[in-house]
Amino acid sequence: MSATGRGAPARSATADREIVISRVIDAPREVVFEAFTEVRHLSRWWGPEGFTTTTRSFEFSVGGVWDFVMRGPDGTDYTEWITWTEIEPPERIALLHGESSADPNAFDSVLTFEPDGAATRIEMRTVFPTKELRDEVVEKYHAIEGGRQTLNNLAAYVAEIVGKG
Incomplete structure (x- = not known):
């Protein structure tokens, strides 16, 4: 156990290697969870603005794989x-994400889906193998803004499927 000093917030052991993005989506968590776990939905909203997603294979189960290609606006x-790596409907998904199964720079993400009144708060917590890799994806690939845009796309898609868009 670490001592944090008087009144100091506890700091995660992975804080310098992680990105945390959250958003409230105006739909029940079962709907938000489904939009995140069924390929017929994922390919409609996944990725930052201007990106498209083409799925090559998809199996949503622990140990299952989603193999896909994202095409950028350019x-x-x-x-x-x-x-x-972990699936607890409709509360939590854990995954390992990289370019391939052999990617030494693959990163772990945990997504949580919490009720927020009639809405859902989704939090995406991503931990990279090193601080340097985290910094590189933030600077070179604009990962924080891209993550926000991805969750915004999810919110817009969910609003469309529940008839609020």
Whole structure:
């Protein structure tokens, strides 16, 4: 156990390697969870503004894989690979995300879906292998803004499917 001093907030052991993004989405968490776990939904909203997602294979189960390509607005293709490491419907998903199963720079993400009145607060907590890798994706790939845009796209998509958009 670490001592944090009087009144000092506890600091996560991974704080310098993580990105945390959250958003409230105006829909029940079961709907938000479904939009995040079914390929027919994911390909409609996944990624930052201007990106498209093409799924090559998808199995939503612990140990299952989502293999996909994101195409950027400039036409650049980004090969992506996710394996699901924990699934607790409709509360939590943990995953490992990289370019492939052999990617030494793959990172862990945990998504939580918490009720917030009639809405849902989704939090995406991503931990990178090193601080340097975290800093690189923030600076080179604008990961924080990209994550915010992705959750905004999810919110807009969910509003559309529940008839509020």
